Amino acid sequence: xxxxxxxxxxxxxxxxxxxxxxxxxxxxxxxxxxxxxxxxxxxxxxxxxxxxxxxxxxxxxxxxxxxxxxxxxxxxxxxxxxxxxxxxxxxxxxxxxxxxxxxxxxxxxxxxxxxxxxxxxxxxxxxxxxxxxxxxxxxxxxxxxxxxxxxxxxxxxxxxxxxxxxxxxxxxxxxxxxxxxxxxxxxxxxxxxxxxxxxxxxxxxxxxxxxxxxxxxxxxxxxxxxxxxxxxxxxxxxxxxxxxxxxxxxxxxxxxxxxxxxxxxxxxxxxxxxxxxxxxxxxxxxxxxxxxxxxxxxxxxxxxxxxxxxxxxxxx
Amino acid sequence: xxxxxxxxxxxxxxxxxxxxxxxxxxxxxxxxxxxxxxxxxxxxxxxxxxxxxxxxxxxxxxxxxxxxxxxxxxxxxxxxxxxxxxxxxxxxxxxxxxxxxxxxxxxxxxxxxxxxxxxxxxxxxxxxxxxxxxxxxxxxxxxxxxxxxxxxxxxxxxxxxxxxxxxxxxxxxxxxxxxxxxxxxxxxxxxxxxxxxxxxxxxxxxxxxxxxxxxxxxxxxxxxxxxxxxxxxxxxxxxxxxxxxxxxxxxxxxxxxxxxxxxxxxxxxxxxxxxxxxxxxxxxxxxxxxxxxxxxxxxxxxxxxxxxxxxxxxxxxxxxxxxxxxxxxxxxxxxxxxxxxxxxxxxxxxxxxxxx
Numbered sequence: 001x002x003x004x005x006x007x008x009x010x011x012x013x014x015x016x017x018x019x020x021x022x023x024x025x026x027x028x029x030x031x032x033x034x035x036x037x038x039x040x041x042x043x044x045x046x047x048x049x050x051x052x053x054x055x056x057x058x059x060x061x062x063x064x065x066x067x068x069x070x071x072x073x074x075x076x077x078x079x080x081x082x083x084x085x086x087x088x089x090x091x092x093x094x095x096x097x098x099x100x101x102x103x104x105x106x107x108x109x110x111x112x113x114x115x116x117x118x119x120x121x122x123x124x125x126x127x128x129x130x131x132x133x134x135x136x137x138x139x140x141x142x143x144x145x146x147x148x149x150x151x152x153x154x155x156x157x158x159x160x161x162x163x164x165x166x167x168x169x170x171x172x173x174x175x176x177x178x179x180x181x182x183x184x185x186x187x188x189x190x191x192x193x194x195x196x197x198x199x200x201x202x203x204x205x206x207x208x209x210x211x212x213x214x215x216x217x218x219x220x221x222x223x224x225x226x227x228x229x230x231x232x233x234x235x236x237x238x239x240x241x242x243x244x245x246x247x248x249x250x251x252x253x254x255x256x257x258x259x260x261x262x263x264x265x266x267x268x269x270x271x272x273x274x275x276x277x278x279x280x281x282x283x284x285x286x287x288x289x290x291x292x293x294x295x296x297x298x299x300x301x302x303x304x305x306x307x308x309x310x311x312x313x314x315x316x
Numbered sequence: 317x318x319x320x321x322x323x324x325x326x327x328x329x330x331x332x333x334x335x336x337x338x339x340x341x342x343x344x345x346x347x348x349x350x351x352x353x354x355x356x357x358x359x360x361x362x363x364x365x366x367x368x369x370x371x372x373x374x375x376x377x378x379x380x381x382x383x384x385x386x387x388x389x390x391x392x393x394x395x396x397x398x399x400x401x402x403x404x405x406x407x408x409x410x411x412x413x414x415x416x417x418x419x420x421x422x423x424x425x426x427x428x429x430x431x432x433x434x435x436x437x438x439x440x441x442x443x444x445x446x447x448x449x450x451x452x453x454x455x456x457x458x459x460x461x462x463x464x465x466x467x468x469x470x471x472x473x474x475x476x477x478x479x480x481x482x483x484x485x486x487x488x489x490x491x492x493x494x495x496x497x498x499x500x501x502x503x504x505x506x507x508x509x510x511x512x513x514x515x516x517x518x519x520x521x522x523x524x525x526x527x528x529x530x531x532x533x534x535x536x537x538x539x540x541x542x543x544x545x546x547x548x549x550x551x552x553x554x555x556x557x558x559x560x561x562x563x564x565x566x567x568x569x570x571x572x573x574x575x576x577x578x579x580x581x582x583x584x585x586x587x588x589x590x591x592x593x594x595x596x597x598x599x600x601x602x603x604x605x606x607x608x609x610x611x612x613x614x615x616x617x618x619x620x621x622x623x624x625x626x627x628x629x630x631x632x633x634x635x636x637x638x639x640x641x642x643x644x645x646x647x648x649x650x651x652x653x654x655x656x657x658x659x660x661x662x663x664x665x666x667x668x669x670x671x672x
Contacts, residue, residue, distance in 0.1 A: 023665060060424050064661035077661055082330075082426060090424050096417025098343065100350040112339045113425035115331040141350075157421070 012073045013037040013196040014059060014165060019068030020220075021054055028054040030220035031068070036198050036213070038164070041191045043211035044200040045308060051220040052200040053093055056169050059198070060090040072165055073196075086114070089163035093170045093200075095150045099143035103134055103153055106142060107160050114161035121160070128156040131186065147174040155186070165196045172206045184210045208302040216311055223311055228303060237300040238280060241269045243293030251290045255283065262300070271300055331426040340427065340435025341442075344409070348443050357404075361397065362450050368393050369454040373461075381593035383461030388595030390458050391472045394451045395479065395581055399512060401447055402480050403504035406440035406487025408497035410654070415497065429658035433651060437481075437488045444480040448473070463593070468585050472597075475581045475636075482577075482643045483508060489650030492657050508577075511643070515576040519569055519607070526565040531558040532616035535623065554618035567610030574639035575646075579604050583636040608632050 014036040021029040029051040036042035044052050057063040058070060061077035061084045070076065075083040098106060104125050111121025129135050132152035137145065145153060151174060158166060166187075172180050187210060191197050201207055207214065208228075216224040239262060242248035248270055252259040262271040274280045280297075287294045301309070348354055372389045376382045410432075413419040422432060452473075459469055487504045494500035535552040573579050582600035592598060606613050609632060617624060 057420075058661070060420075062420055062423055062660050062662065063665075064663045081661060085424055085426055088424070092417065092420060094417035096413075096419075096421050098347055098418055100347050101343075105346065109339060109343050110421075110425065113331060113336065113422065113427050115426055 012071075013040075014042075014198060015069075015071040016055070016059070017069045019055070019058060019065045019070060021051075021058060021063060021066050028220055029058075029065070032217065032220070032222045033068075034215045034222050034225055036196055036215075038196045039191055039194045040212040041187055041197045041199060041210055043207040043214040043304065044198055044217060045202065045204065045207065045214055045304060046200075046217035047202060050217045052217060053169055055217070056090070056167050056198070056200060059167055060088055061085055086161070087164045089158035089161065089166045091154050091158040091166075091168045091171055093173075095147070095154060097142040097145070097150055097153065100141055102139045102141055103129060103145075103156075104138045106153065107156060110157050111160045116161065124160060124162075125156075128159055132156045133182070148176060148179050151175055152179070155183070163195070166190065166198070168197070168199045170201055171199060172201060172203055180206050204302050204304040204308055208304050211304075214304055214307070216307060218311055224307065226304075226307055234303065234306070235273060235275050236303070236306055238272050238274050239269045239296065239298060239300040240272060240287070240294065241296040242287070243295060245270065247290075247292040248287070248294070251287060251292050252283075255286060257283070269296065331431075333428075333431060336427050336431035337434045337438065340422070340432055341438045344436055344439030345442065348439065354405075354443065354446075357401065358446060358450055361401065361447050364397065365390070365393065365451050365454055369457060373457070381463050381595070383458055383463035384593040385595045386461060387455065387458035387464045387469065387472075388593075388597040390451070390454055391476065391581070392578065392596050394448065394455075395476055395577060398444065398447060398476060398480050399483060399508050399577060402440075402444045402483035403487050403501055403508060405443045406437070406484040407491045407501040407504040409436040409440055409488045410492040410658075411495060411500055412491070412497050414495075423658070423660050429655045429660075432658060433488060433492070433654055437485050437651075440484040440488060441481045444484055445477060448476055448480065465586070465588075468587070471585055472581065475584050478640070479577045479581065479643075482647050485647035486650055489647065489654040492654035493650070511575055511577055515573050515579075519566075519572040522569045522572060523564050523566060526568045526610075528563055528565050528611070529560045530563050530611060530615060530619050531621075532561040533558050533618050533621060535617045552617070552623060554621050554623055558621060561616050563611035563615040565610045566607040566614075567612070570604065570607040570610070570635065571638060573604055573607065574635045575642040576639065577643075580636045580639040580643070583634055583639070604635055605632060608635060 016035070017033050019029055019032045020027070032051070032055055034042075044055070046052050054063065058065050058077070059072065061081045064078055070078075072084050073087050075087070077084045098109075101109070104122070107125035107128060108118065108121045111124060112118060116124070126135075126138070129138050132155055134149060134152055134156070137149060142150065142153065151171065155168070155171060158168070168187075172183055175183065184206070187197055187199070191212070199207065199211065212228055214226045214228065215222055216226070240248060240252075240259075245261065245268055249259055249261070252270065252272055257272050257274075259270050259272040262269045272283075274283060284294070284297050287297070299306075369386070369390055372386050373382075376385045376389070410419065413422070455469070455473070458464065483504070486507050487500070490504050490507070491497065491500040494503060533554050533556045536555040537552045578597075578600055582597040583604055585597060585601060587598055587601065592602075611619075612624060615624065
């Protein structure tokens with residue numbers, strides 16, 4: 001793995017600075033600025049239509065930005081698209097497959113288009129198909145693939161030329177829970193090997209487990225960048241259930257905490273806002289000792305969802 | 317960690333220009349050869365051409381030059397049907413991929429727009445040539461009847477292939493420029509119609525513009541000379557007073573016909589002038605030559621008191637090189653526009669286009 005270090009550090013990550021792009025009168029990207037460092041999974045989070053896909057198209061060197069600058073491993077997609085394309089693997093949100101080609105043929109064709117010799121492309125295709133658990137389908141035409149299988153094939157396609165940068169547009173949509181776990185298990189080692197991974201999604205629960213950093217976009221702008229290491233000190237809502245809800249409320253109020261009975265869920269619980277993991281541990285300890293019969297104590301939502309919802313609330 | 321996820325040691329070399337074209341060509345051909353539609357079309361084509369051949373053979377059975385006439389009819393039919401099939405095979409090459417979401421997948425590779433267009437054009441051309449190949453048995457049947465100059469047969473098939481290539485190039489280019497496959501196929505049919513029918517209509521409508529007058533008088537035939545076959549020296553003298561009569565200087569508008577695929581094909585065939593068979597392509601070729609000659613060959617028999625030459629002047633240039641030049645230039649222009657559209661990173665997108 002000695003060569004890995006040199007190659008990835010030499011290529012660096014993604015740097016986006018003040019990028020805008022409009023289509024006619026529609027301003028799809030109004031001003032995005034963020035960094036995605038190598039060796040980490042960066043999540044790009046935002047509602048539908050917030051400009052995530054347009055940004056990824058610009059990063060993949062398909063679209064030119066109207067203004068602003070993009071550097072991928074130090075290369076500008078406008079000046080040197082070939083260098084960018086060599087180092088970028090792009091998994092689009094629209095699943096395009098050549099229906100009549102087999103999985104192996106698709107991967108080998110893509111490998112050849114990246115300049116690989118056929119033998120090397122075929123070997124790499126076999127390895128990748130094993131990696132995404134499609135070996136049994138290696139010689140089946142892509143039209144018989146389920147949506148999840150097509151997603152996995154699409155991921156293998158993005159990896160065929162061993163890119164230093166991976167751009168994944170909604171990679172988990174349409175995947176069953178088991179496949180999502182697999183996707184995570186697939187991406188974490190890639191990040192650990194020094195690759196830059198940018199994942200766009202609005203399925204926040206999956207990103208909670210997968211991402212190291214999150215970039216929130218809304219209305220075509222980057223509105224917040226968050227490292228998931230900060231989560232421990234973040235102000236968060238917790239959901240607490242006890243055998244005696246009334247006693248629980250009284251115990252929390254005795255601590256000076258504003259608590260309210262949560263609504264909108266099947267089981268009755270109490271919502272309380274706590275300032276980080278340390279306070280959460282203290283409160284839990286107190287509640288257990290006070291004998292209200294705590295049976296559940298957990299963050300009300302994922303860390304990213306918390307931020308996402310707070311941003312949604314700020315929208316005009 | 318598994319081997320597949322660990323980086324390879326050497327970065328790949330670049331993508332050679334012809335290797336890129338070859339890979340796109342291979343990708344396209346695999347898809348075409350595996351689609352049932354192509355085989356169904358081929359089957360229908362084979363049956364239709366076979367029926368036309370059988371019917372034509374039956375009709376021309378009694379003629380002296382049956383082989384030549386049948387061959388020319390077959391070539392004309394093959395050209396007609398090929399012009400109908402080629403747009404369908406080529407004019408969804410790029411926007412069909414765009415609709416299926418596979419175009420952008422190609423564009424993010426090291427592939428360049430020229431390689432993409434060239435590969436797709438070659439594949440659609442080869443697919444069209446398959447139809448030409450399916451007609452070869454019937455052309456051989458006509459050849460077997462005898463009387464066909466091998467040079468004419470060879471040039472016919474060559475020009476059929478060239479015309480298919482031109483239409484496929486137009487189709488691929490239009491499919492890049494138009495967003496929807498249906499629209500680009502219709503536009504390509506319109507372009508084919510413009511070449512095949514539009515040129516004839518333009519020529520016809522333009523004839524009043526080239527109307528002129530000459531001083532003519534009447535021929536006085538020597539004995540029964542007018543009954544003799546043409547080709548010999550005029551056997552008459554011009555008599556009587558001169559009077560003005562209308563002629564059409566079609567020599568000034570004949571170029572309008574040049575880009576017509578049928579004219580290009582017919583005009584390129586190497587006939588021997590003294591052994592005409594009356595086949596349809598030969599007829600087209602002769603008609604174009606008369607149009608090129610204008611009043612000098614088809615006006616009144618006596619002009620300015622002198623007998624006019626009865627035949628088309630041998631000094632006329634063949635018109636098919638001009639026609640091919642016009643066709644190539646048009647296809648090249650369309651391909652250049654298509655190439656500009658395929659360049660990435662893209663700055664301008666047509667309204668409603670999603671690049672992925």
